[in-house]
Amino acid sequence: MTDPIKDYELLELFRNERTREKAFELIVKKYQEKIYWQIRRQITDHSDADDVMQEVFIKVWKSLDNFREDSQLYTWLFRIASNECINFHRKNKQSIHTNIDDASEQQFLYKVSDNPTEGHKIQKLLAAAIDTLPEKQKMVFHLKYYQELKYEEIADMLGTSVGALKASFHIAVKKIEQYLTEH
Amino acid sequence: MNKELKDEINELAPLLAKLEAEKPSVPNGYFENFSSKLMQKIKEEESNPELKIISFLPPKKYLAAAAVFIFMGLSMLLYKLEHQQENTTNDSVDAYVQELDENSIIEYAIINTNEQLEETDHYHSYLDEESLIEEINM
Numbered sequence: 001m002t003d004p005i006k007d008y009e010l011l012e013l014f015r016n017e018r019t020r021e022k023a024f025e026l027i028v029k030k031y032q033e034k035i036y037w038q039i040r041r042q043i044t045d046h047s048d049a050d051d052v053m054q055e056v057f058i059k060v061w062k063s064l065d066n067f068r069e070d071s072q073l074y075t076w077l078f079r080i081a082s083n084e085c086i087n088f089h090r091k092n093k094q095s096i097h098t099n100i101d102d103a104s105e106q107q108f109l110y111k112v113s114d115n116p117t118e119g120h121k122i123q124k125l126l127a128a129a130i131d132t133l134p135e136k137q138k139m140v141f142h143l144k145y146y147q148e149l150k151y152e153e154i155a156d157m158l159g160t161s162v163g164a165l166k167a168s169f170h171i172a173v174k175k176i177e178q179y180l181t182e183h
Numbered sequence: 184m185n186k187e188l189k190d191e192i193n194e195l196a197p198l199l200a201k202l203e204a205e206k207p208s209v210p211n212g213y214f215e216n217f218s219s220k221l222m223q224k225i226k227e228e229e230s231n232p233e234l235k236i237i238s239f240l241p242p243k244k245y246l247a248a249a250a251v252f253i254f255m256g257l258s259m260l261l262y263k264l265e266h267q268q269e270n271t272t273n274d275s276v277d278a279y280v281q282e283l284d285e286n287s288i289i290e291y292a293i294i295n296t297n298e299q300l301e302e303t304d305h306y307h308s309y310l311d312e313e314s315l316i317e318e319i320n321m
Contacts, residue, residue, distance in 0.1 A: 177196030
């Protein structure tokens with residue numbers, strides 16, 4: 001199996017007028033699922049999540065030339081997607097929590113028992129607990145817990161060491177556990 | 184959730200480990216078609232760019248700028264009107280003078296000179312003798 005194309009190679013291709021479109025398509029394909037699930041965790045309806053996805057990648061297309069590579073590409077995408085989710089909720093005058101209150105089959109369901117009400121309650125608590133995390137821990141938790149990526153993959157994506165990532169994930173998990181216990 | 188991750192979480196956070204996330208469904212082929220659908224949308228947007236109002240100033244500043252323009256416009260209008268009136272007065276005096284015959288002009292000149300002389304006499308009556316001599320010698 002060949003290694004996936006590196007971000008810096010994709011960015012180089014994007015800066016070349018002839019390969020710009022192809023490079024962008026490859027960037028979309030590389031990150032679309034991760035960004036989609038990040039959005040979907042906050043926006044329950046698929047068609048709304050799809051609209052936000054499109055907005056995110058249109059913004060990326062328009063501003064990728066200005067991306068200075070001070071951070072990793074995924075970190076930048078994660079931030080754009082977070083902002084777009086906030087904009088979506090602001091426009092729709094819904095908070096993340098009220099959305100979670102309207103939990104339906106389309107949402108993430110968490111089971112601690114067969115009781116769906118309790119499942120939704122825990123789900124609401126978990127979302128609130130994740131929201132208290134700093135951005136980097138939130139990102140690592142999302143990639144590890146929801147995407148089930150290996151530490152090596154995340155380290156490569158975020159440009160951090162495996163050790164630092166493990167520490168970050170463990171701190172995030174403990175904070176969430178403490179939040180769940182206290183509430 | 185894979186076993187390795189579950190074990191890792193269980194060690195650190197037993198309550199969190201009890202939760203099992205079930206991913207919601209995504210329409211078939213969504214990820215396969217997303218990039219081509221997106222590229223199509225980008226091309227459509229680029230070929231039909233919407234007219235956008237580019238805001239150079241915040242709304243409050245627009246009001247201030249409008250007030251300044253209105254003030255400048257009114258000032259210019261008033262200035263123009265004043266000058267127009269002045270020109271009209273000058274033009275009408277010229278036209279009136281041209282209509283006068285020679286005798287009327289001479290009559291006007293005599294009256295005016297007499298009036299001036301009267302004014303001078305009146306002034307001289309206030310001067311003392313010394314100042315009068317001084318004035319004559321000047």
